[in-house]
Amino acid sequence: MQNEVIEYLKKHREKHLSELKDFLSIQSISALSSHNEDVKKAAEWVKKELGNIGFAHAEIMSTDGHPVVYGEYISDVNAPTVLVYGHYDVQPVDPVELWDSEPFDATIRDDKIYARGATDDKGQVFMHLKVMEAILKTSDKAPVNFKVLIEGEEEVGSPNLPKFAQEKKDLLEADLIVVSDSALVERGKPTITYGLRGLAGIQIDVTGAKSDLHSGEYGGGVVNPIHALVKIVDSFRDEKNRIQVEGFYDRVPELSQEERDALASVPFDEEKLKNELNVPELDGEEGYSYVERTSVRPTLEVNGIYGGFQGEGIKTVLPNKATAKVTCRLVPDQDPDEIVELLANHVEKHTPNGVHVDIKPFDKGKPYVTPFDHPVIKMAAEAYEKVYQAETAYIRGGGSIPIVAELDEILNVPVVLMGFGLPDENLHAPNEHLNLENFDKGMETLAHYYYMLNDYKG
Incomplete structure (x- = not known):
């Protein structure tokens, strides 16, 4: 038939x-x-x-x-x-x-x-x-x-x-x-x-003074929310691209050799991909192949970051607010709700003095x-x-x-x-x-x- x-x-x-x-x-x-x-x-x-x-x-x-x-x-x-x-x-x-x-x-x-x-x-x-x-x-x-x-x-x-x-x-x-x-x-x-992979995301809003401030009058004396946000974002991963959020990997099982062998057989041409993407090098968590990093390992990525003056030229202000959107791709047996809580705890722990931080969860999937x-x-x-x-x-x-x-x-x-x-x-x-x-x-x-x-x- x-x-x-x-x-x-x-x-x-x-x-x-x-x-x-x-x-x-x-x-x-x-x-x-x-x-x-x-x-x-x-x-x-x-x-x-x-x-x-x-x-x-x-x-x-x-x-x-x-x-x-x-x-x-x-x-x-x-x-x-x-x-x-x-x-x-x-x-x-x-x-x-x-x-x-x-x-x-x-x-x-x-x-x-x-x-x-x-x-x-x-x-x-x-x-x-x-x-x-x-x-x-x-x-x-x-x-x-x-x-x-x-x-x-x-x-x-x-x-x-x-x-x-x-x-x-x-x-x-x-x-x-x-x-x-x-x-x-x-x-x-x-x-x-x-x-x-599953998904868990948060939005981080860092707020400083009640309004934008003149950088000549207040610069060096008041915390700049963008600088504070950069410190928070930089705290998420170490130099080996391992995620530093406490408890993040607790539920991630080790890959079996059978699974690693199956993934190793997946066709992959690193030079071709670099040329297609127009990047000089690929990157990722140390100790894992590109295929493993992009399929069976969890990730944390900053999807958007903004704050301050965005127009042509320059405007010498300390912005009163800066925002980052962060998402994690999750693997079994990570729970999206738990990961959001861990992210929130990490952000609060690494927020510099002198600013307020607000965390909004979004985009969850198992x-x-x-x-x-x-x-x-x-x-x-x-x-x-x-x-x-x-x-x-x-x-x-x-x-x-x-x-x-x-x-x-x-x-x-x-x-x-x-x-x-x-x-x-x-x-x-x-x-x-x-x-x-x-x-x-x-x-x-x-x-x-x-x-x-x-x-x-x-």
Whole structure:
């Protein structure tokens, strides 16, 4: 049956690309309230599409924020049930002047489709929808039961989906969850992401005098909040890039040799990366490889720092306030709430006299990992290899999809992260795109995978 499905996908490729362009044209930016109606429009598009492809049940369901779209197609109560998770919301497009084409007017050039959401995550969600369509249009009976959960708040941290999933736990019951919101390590290299880092962040506001002060009259006699903030930020890491927050590493387990060997086999060209990034050297925690540093080790990064006069020229003032935004990528078994508390304690301990400090927590997500020898992981690798004709790499992703850990905890089933993007496709940046080679091969892979799962007994 897979062959009929794949032939259907090939025959309808141009039609599907046209439909994908329609989906990508919707400006579903969840972070901007001015686009709330566009977010609803994208939800309506997904619901309608589920009906078009043959789902008997598809509905938009409310949350405390943007809605989710849920659909199901139950072919055989004795067959395995796959819950496909994805998101229809996208990042803002700024700076728009750096795009080579309009962000929401999908353009194909050099066998790539360019648009916001092309790879993260509308394009990859769309691939699942079209494979399901192909299966339902070419067979009287699907190899698995399908449940689909597509949300509209992933790009703002999925704040309302855990509550929704907990309340709808029985509705979402499945044998496994499949997520395509990740990338291959390089072109032509199948990749299973068997873990994701979590996230914890704080904003540090350092306040000095009640207003900006003349640096000639007060400089040298009053603490400058920028200087105080720099001291705080500098205290976070030592010269070996080891994080100095007390208790930060307490829950971080040592890597097994098997895992280090698997990560060592991941293709990596340091010189190529340095050239691509235009940096003279790479950096990171001493004692670990670049792949380990960016996937299985926790991090602490300053994402933004500002204060004082920002305009052209110079203004000789002591600013009354300086701010830094700090985020940590976390690994099992670090707890985001605990890490925020440790960060706050560290900041308070290292705040110089003469200023006030205020700490605001934000962006929390739990880390996630599943054994990469689980049967559904091995089946995914087999499906990849059947199409890509290359050995699968097993990695832990450096980024975070907070809801993955939540769904794993709530539904207690394996999560398979099989993405079809590439690392250089500019997700979250101007000129985001999806390589159509992976659009085609990805759908073939999913078709094989769904049929392989017919034999899975959870």
